[in-house]
Amino acid sequence: MVAIKRVVDYAVKIRVKPDKTGVETTKVKMSMNPFCEIALEEALRMKEAGLASEVVAVSMGPPKCVDTLRTGLAMGADRGIHVDVLGALQPLSVAKLLKALVDSEKPGLLILGKQAIDDDCNQTGQLVAGLLSWPQGTLLPSTDLRLNQPRYATLPNILKAKSKVIKKCTPEELNVPIKSDLETVQVTEPPHRKAGVILSSVDELV
Numbered sequence: 001m002v003a004i005k006r007v008v009d010y011a012v013k014i015r016v017k018p019d020k021t022g023v024e025t026t027k028v029k030m031s032m033n034p035f036c037e038i039a040l041e042e043a044l045r046m047k048e049a050g051l052a053s054e055v056v057a058v059s060m061g062p063p064k065c066v067d068t069l070r071t072g073l074a075m076g077a078d079r080g081i082h083v084d085v086l087g088a089l090q091p092l093s094v095a096k097l098l099k100a101l102v103d104s105e106k107p108g109l110l111i112l113g114k115q116a117i118d119d120d121c122n123q124t125g126q127l128v129a130g131l132l133s134w135p136q137g138t139l140l141p142s143t144d145l146r147l148n149q150p151r152y153a154t155l156p157n158i159l160k161a162k163s164k165v166i167k168k169c170t171p172e173e174l175n176v177p178i179k180s181d182l183e184t185v186q187v188t189e190p191p192h193r194k195a196g197v198i199l200s201s202v203d204e205l206v
Helices: 034-048 065-075 091-105 124-132 155-161
Strands: 006-008 030-032 056-061 079-084 166-169
Touching (some): 006 065, 030 034, 056 065, 056 091, 065 155, 079 091
Parallel strands (some): 056 079
Antiparallel strands (some): 006 030
């Protein structure tokens, strides 16, 4: 089982909303979190090597997350699970939902990218391992960037992905209450800084 997240594409210039409640996501290109792509690629390679019998992609969020799941299916995942949640999810809530899915799906291995590029929490993997009382490898290189090259989804595989199963469920059906102990007070852009000065020698520095 591999958890994948829909995020603002890494090449998009981030803009803060006028009301400063978050970053602008309307009419912005969204894509699969790069670290999640790495994790999915590793899972697919494990299946190709005969170390896994099935790859299940899981995503949580609004209905548009299905697009990200379809990308995962086009890459080679066998089926998908979408946990339909409209609001923002904190890492602990994601971990509890993943635990519930692991309890029901009984996967032999759960792989997550080390972090998401939108919130950079780097907490979910550790939290879900703790909830499951599973051993965890938080520094395994297989989920870091540049340590494998995720495959592209070819047109035939994109078409095949349309017929693959995506199971939909809700936190209520998984018996996981969603609540947040964190409140975002304000989101602001970093202050502008003066350009640095290029020195030609150490003498200029001292």
